[in-house]
Amino acid sequence: MRKVLIISLLLTSLACYAQDINYTQKTLNTLTSKELWGRGYTKNGMSKAADFIESQFKSFDLQPMDGKDYKQRFMFSVNTFPGQMDLSINGKKLIPGKDFIVGQASVGIIAKSNLEQKDSVTFLDAKNRIVVVLQDKLTWSVAQKVNDYTEIFIKKSSLSETPKSLAVNIENQFIPDFAASNICAIVQGATKPDSVIMITAHYDHLGGMGKDTYFPGANDNGSGVSFLLSLAKYYAANPQKYTIAFICFAGEEAGILGSKYFTENPIVPLKNIRFLINVDMVGTGETGATVVNATQYAKEFAALNQINNEGKLLVKINPRGKAANSDHYFFTEKGVPAFFLYTQGGVAAYHDVFDKPETLPFTVYENLFKLFVGFNKYLMN
Template sequence: MKYKLSLILLLLTSATFAQDSTFARRMVDTLTSKQFWGRGYTNDGMGKAAAFIAHEFKSYGIKPMSGKGFMQPFSFNVNTFPGKMELVINGNTLIPGRDFIVGPESKGVAGKGDLFQKDSVTFIEGQKRIVLTLKDKLTWSVSQQVADYTSIEIDKKALKEVPINVSVNIENKFVEAFEANNVCGLVKGTVKPDSVIIITAHYDHLGGMGKETYFPGANDNASGVSLLLSLAKYYAAHPQPYTMAFICFAGEEAGILGSKFFTENPLIPLNNVKFLVNTDLAGTGEDGITVVNATIYPKQFELLKQINAQGNYLVKVVPRGKAANSDHYWFTEKGVPAFFFYTMGGIKAYHDVFDVSKTLPLNKYNSLFKLMNGFVTALQQ
């Protein structure tokens, strides 16, 4: 593919494109609120988030990708924790999320017993099949299956002495065929509507662990959804020569499932997609961005770097090779050229209860918007 790039024109044009960063903050505040309960598998968190995004699309003038509406339904199995989440070690009650997390594959368990020390960080209650592990940092995830034991990770700082005994009451619920939706919309191209550029981000996160604790997921990935919505709002008001498509995926945290389903059941022909840009962890950026698939598509990566250098947007644009670490992956496997970028620097909160809106800087939000807009413009030259 040959690109004709007028950097001066791009700079003059994209300088006026950035949405006010207050839009980004409002979106991140909303998506991380208690109402959406971590955009996961309890309290209808994921369903509420999908409905919110679809409403935003409609309000901007985005059209559904399918005649059936914005939603593309699919399902998968998932282990959830909607109820009791209690842990007492040596008579001391620990706080879910902050002091401990339950392994996402764990079965529910209730009871108490003495602990056997296996090694310096592992303690076992054999009768109830409970495994406690001491950790420097607690990081949660999602499981599609249930084990025959209960694993619990404890922050080392939460204990003042070696664990001797345990009292636990944890409830799990295994959900077969959990119903989720990709949220898909587009703005028809004015010149070449059969040529498509897609912007994607996953909107799901980890949800809740018990009745009192949820994982807000500000950087991962309310930040990326916010950037996508900002771009969608702009392109709805400023249609491009190519069709601009926007997909917010569900099921990313459970194994990039929403994007896999879409590529197996595409709502638009994949051979019409000229390029896809996936954004995840877009809330920082003082150390620049890393671009996955940069070495696979060197011409497009060089173009991205040129736009960044001329605009002086980000301090670094770092190349990375192919990786199955977000929703771009299944498109690449189907032959769709795609980049996945994530920001670097700033906060270290990730898959924990500390990934909250108030500590997410969003300090490179406008720069990311301008860079993405310049890249989209250049792809259509």
């Protein structure tokens, strides 16, 4: 009965919570801008994104999590492509990102050669150790190593004939000690500051492939960061009895490295975290959302669903079990109760150059905001 009463009171008060949608859209445009260059490993993209997020926390008057510095610094290895990214097939020049991508662990190469067909989609230049593969869709990623060969993936629809020859000039640079930072801030709790609700999202994306092509990363995960910053702005103006903590992680695309580093070097005691909610790819939502770890924390998931259903916020919230697919994972492994929420429906762009802010409708952002505020109040009661 007490639980029902609490949730009823929460639903009554949800109407007075409003997300600043103009701020959210402006933030997303900044995060996906050419200036931040895909929030990645060339042209200081990730560093510029980190500075921007830090500036937002400061503007809201959030405090550094350790009381001194918003940035938790760490390093990891990464293969990058800062310069030339030129490819011609059968004399036709192809466009990086749209017509072709290079395998993320590829070594750089300059070559002109004929290709040997191995099967319907695979072609080889054995002498120069080049593999060409035709694909229906191009998706890129990040590698922490360099192979001794070069992979090139070409969109099938970009070619009108079978690849017979190529001319290629690809530059790679392996960085063994790339410097990155998690950005960490808190709104101190009024009466129970040692009890923490943590909201997280990764801010890194794929960066650039060559000197002229970058991956905006609007849904993945500019949407999550802009949503997190909107919540940070709200909670800065409306402190709660629990401490509300915010972390924007680096290194997620390279293997959820930032969150792994934080759990191994926690700035706040992990035992103090009442609950963690990670958001990654929340820019859609026409068909609802999915929560990873729903089966692990059935009581909290039931409450989340009740708040959602009675408030008519999202179409539905699908339960999913444990999965190592975002920054919640290493927290769960350390015993921290955590959800990972992502929305569904709408655009299908993922890890490609078409994941742009203008493709995201913002149709459920405000209701998702209300859902989070309501769920956090439930956790504190």
